[in-house]
Amino acid sequence: MKKTWIICAMAAFQLLAFPGKGHSHRVPSPFVATASTSHTLQEDKMEWFREARLGLFINWGGYTAFAGEWKGRSDYGEFIMLEARIPIREYEPEVRKLNPFRFDADKWVKAAKNMGARYIVYSAKHHDGFAMYHSPCSEYNLCDFTSFHRDPLKELAVACRKHGLKLGIYYSLGRDWHDPDVPTNWPTKGGRSNTWDYPDEDAKDVNRYMERKAKPQIRELLEQYHPDLIWFDTFELTPKAQSQAIRKMILDFDPNIIINDRIGHGLGDFRTVEQRKVNQIIRQDWEACITMSKNWGYMKADNDFKSPQKLIGLLIDMASKGGNLLLNVGPTPEGEFQERNLVRMKRIGQWLQVNGEAIYGSRPWKIYGEAVAAPAAKEKAVGKKGFEDALYDATGTLTQDLRFTVNNNYLYIFAREWKQPDLLVRSLTPDNGRVKSVRLLGCRKKPEWKQTADGLHVILPNRAKNDLDIYTLKVELDSLTSL
Numbered sequence: 442m443k444k445t446w447i448i449c450a451m452a453a454f455q456l457l458a459f460p461g462k463g464h465s466h467r468v469p470s471p472f473v474a475t476a477s478t479s480h481t482l483q484e485d486k487m488e489w490f491r492e493a494r495l496g497l498f499i500n501w502g503g504y505t506a507f508a509g510e511w512k513g514r515s516d517y518g519e520f521i522m523l524e525a526r527i528p529i530r531e532y533e534p535e536v537r538k539l540n541p542f543r544f545d546a547d548k549w550v551k552a553a554k555n556m557g558a559r560y561i562v563y564s565a566k567h568h569d570g571f572a573m574y575h576s577p578c579s580e581y582n583l584c585d586f587t588s589f590h591r592d593p594l595k596e597l598a599v600a601c602r603k604h605g606l607k608l609g610i611y612y613s614l615g616r617d618w619h620d621p622d623v624p625t626n627w628p629t630k631g632g633r634s635n636t637w638d639y640p641d642e643d644a645k646d647v648n649r650y651m652e653r654k655a656k657p658q659i660r661e662l663l664e665q666y667h668p669d670l671i672w673f674d675t676f677e678l679t680p681k682a683q684s685q686a687i688r689k690m691i692l693d694f695d696p697n698i699i700i701n702d703r704i705g706h707g708l709g710d711f712r713t714v715e716q717r718k719v720n721q722i723i724r725q726d727w728e729a730c731i732t733m734s735k736n737w738g739y740m741k742a743d744n745d746f747k748s749p750q751k752l753i754g755l756l757i758d759m760a761s762k763g764g765n766l767l768l769n770v771g772p773t774p775e776g777e778f779q780e781r782n783l784v785r786m787k788r789i790g791q792w793l794q795v796n797g798e799a800i801y802g803s804r805p806w807k808i809y810g811e812a813v814a815a816p817a818a819k820e821k822a823v824g825k826k827g828f829e830d831a832l833y834d835a836t837g838t839l840t841q842d843l844r845f846t847v848n849n850n851y852l853y854i855f856a857r858e859w860k861q862p863d864l865l866v867r868s869l870t871p872d873n874g875r876v877k878s879v880r881l882l883g884c885r886k887k888p889e890w891k892q893t894a895d896g897l898h899v900i901l902p903n904r905a906k907n908d909l910d911i912y913t914l915k916v917e918l919d920s921l922t923s924l
Contacts, residue, residue, distance in 0.1 A: 486697045487710065487726055489607060490670070492802040493559035494760050495793075496609065497786075498730055498769035499549070500564050500737040503536040503571030505774050509740030519738040520831040522569045522618050526637045529619060536571055539587050541776025546596035550604050552778060556786035557793035559801075562609035562672045562767060563597055565662055567738075568633075570619025575665070578657040581619060593776075598666045609670035610662050614655060614687075614703065615647070615677025622650040625677045633677065633830075651683045659687060663694045671698060675830075676705030684708050701728070717822070717835035718755070719762055722805045728765040731755060731836060733782055739771040746781050747836075749788035750858075750909045754839045756789070757855045757911070760800050761809040761844040795883040796913045799853035803846035807922065810844040811868055850921055854914040862901055869897035874918035881905055882913040 502519065509517045511525050518524075522532050553561050566572045572582035574594035584592050594610070601608040617623045618635040624645040625633035631642045639645065662668060671691055676684065684705040691698050702709030711726035718729070733752065735745040747755075752768065759766045768789075770782045778786075793800065822835035843866060844855040852874075856864050869876065869892065876897055879890045886902040901912060 482696060483710070486699060489559070490699055490711065490726065490765065493607070494765050494800050494803065495556070495558050495756060495789075496560040496562060496728070496765060496767045497553040497556065497558040498562045498611075498737075498767045499772065500567070500611075500769055501573055501772045502564055502567035502738060503532070503539065503569045503573075504567065505739050505772070506535050506539040508774060509736070509742055515742045518736045518740060518825075518828075518831050519567060520828055523633065523635070524828060524831075529635075529638050532569070533581075533586075536569075537587055539583065539774060540589050541583075541593070541772070541774065542589070544591070544593055544596075544772075544776030546593065546600040547603075549772075549778065550597065550600035550606060552783060552786055554604050554606060556768075556790045557797065558606065558768075560607035560609055560670065561597070561601065562611050562670065563594060564611040565594060566612055566617075566658065568613045568616040568618055568675070570613075570617040572658065574662070576658055576661055578661065579654060594662075594666055598668075607669040608666065609672050610666065610668045611672045611674060612655075612659060612662065613675055614673045614705070615679045616675045617650065617654065620650050620654055622646050622653070623677075627677065627830075633675070647678050648680065648683065651679070656683075656687060656690065660690065663691065663698075667695070668698060670700070671704075672701050673703040673705075673709075676703055679705050681706040714764070716833050718758055718837065719764070722762045722809050723764060727763065728767050729755075729759050730767040730769060732769045732834070733785060734771070735834070736832065737769055737771055739773050739779070746785065749785050749792075750911065751836070751839055752785060753789055753792050753909060753911060754857050755836060756800065757844050757857060758809075760803050760846050761805060761855070763805045792909065792911075798848060799846055799855070799882065799913050799915070801848075803848040803853070806845040806847050806852060807873070808845065808868060810842055811866065813841045813843060813864075847921065850917075852916040852918060852921060854916060856912040856914070857910070859910050859912055862903075864899050864901070865896050866899070867896040869916070870894060874920050876916055877919055878917040880915040882915055883907075888914070 504519045504521050507521050509515055511517055511521055511527065565574050570581060572579055574582065575584040575592040576582040580586060583589055598608055616625065616633055621639045622645045623634060624642045624647060625631060627633055634642060685708065688700060688704060688708050691700060699710045701711055701713050703713055711728055714727060714729040716731055733747060734743050736743045756766045770778055772778055822833060825832035839858045841858040844857060846853045854866055871892060876892045879888055879899060881888050881901065884902055884905045886904060888902055889900040891898050899914060905912065
């Protein structure tokens with residue numbers, strides 16, 4: 442791919458020579474950063490992210506062409522090139538067959554919006570190095586390398602603006618199995634590198650890769666699609682100076698772009714949690730990315746889908762601790778969301794139509810929740826030995842408990858996995874605020890309630906029973922504080 446390297450090198454030279462080049466209508470007027478203006482800008486740009494609470498992660502790549510299958514095995518995932526050690530000369534012909542002829546950006550974005558997502562994150566380049574957009578600096582991309590000849594990211598950007606969703610773009614920063622200059626050191630030296638095509642780890646120079654491919658492609662993503670968020674993955678051995686230069690490039694183009702922490706070296710705007718819950722309120726901006734099924738991308742043999750109840754329960758849990766949920770879907774090689782994904786997305790959207798006021802723009806209360814049922818035995822995370830960064834799930838199962846959020850001067854109480862006709866909120870003693878009113882969202886009949894020294898006692902209306910066993914109470918207090 443010598444031609445590709447020359448093109449990328451030229452793009453890198455242009456990047457260094459013209460660091461401010463871009464679409465002028467998106468670049469704000471220059472300003473002098475001070476402690477106050479910088480803080481104000483940071484708060485302002487994070488506002489939509491804090492309000493959103495739910496996003497849709499779209500994992501789609503060259504690996505999608507394999508659907509998890511290779512030479513008689515069907516248990517591979519997105520890391521199929523690494524796990525099966527597939528040489529580039531054998532990987533490329535399979536990727537070239539990728540033809541998502543049923544792709545419809547409008548359908549994807551409307552499905553995300555109907556789910557209640559406020560933003561999407563689209564994977565522009567995963568670890569296999571194949572670009573799922575039109576990349577002028579590398580011919581190894583969906584538009585030029587396959588018969589598809591369309592730019593899905595361009596169409597998604599248009600659809601997001603049309604339907605009012607924010608656009609995020611995923612980019613694998615410190616892993617690229619198609620490039621000869623990307624060393625890694627996790628879990629051991631060369632552990633996440635292409636060592637079968639490029640065996641000499643010591644000869645690899647990550648700075649050459651950064652200047653030849655990564656930085657030019659990031660510049661393309663900025664100029665061609667004007668994203669609201671850049672979502673990096675696996676910074677690995679990316680030098681601090683490169684992370685700093687990349688952040689500067691992005692913010693010089695548009696200081697309102699949000700960047701996640703996987704740019705590396707503490708330079709991100711929010712913290713990323715993957716495939717697990719957290720056990721405390723996190724006081725900085727954060728997001729949990731979680732799969733809807735077992736894998737991130739489409740795998741033909743993957744039938745392990747989380748229930749709508751669990752997915753909604755996870756959304757509640759993240760919001761109660763101050764975070765967002767980035768829920769993942771893996772489109773098929775033909776360019777569609779599976780029906781199993783769409784059914785779950787629709788159910789989440791239906792729930793949010795009734796309960797969204799307790800989620801969107803919410804903040805944590807003094808505590809995130811109360812345990813009700815006896816603690817279950819500690820659950821083990823599910824993962825693939827040696828490839829836990831690809832296949833891992835520590836979200837566990839739902840247990841009966843309460844979660845809290847605060848919004849618009851109301852306290853919201855979520856009863857999860859709730860089968861009883863009544864509940865006791867022990868945290869709501871008069872010392873934490875006298876209750877003035879209690880409503881059950883989605884039910885016209887008001888619940889019976891009383892507040893005592895033991896807490897808030899609530900009897901749910903008979904007609905309130907639902908298939909999710911999740912109930913949301915809207916409580917007005919005489920005084921309310923939140924974190």
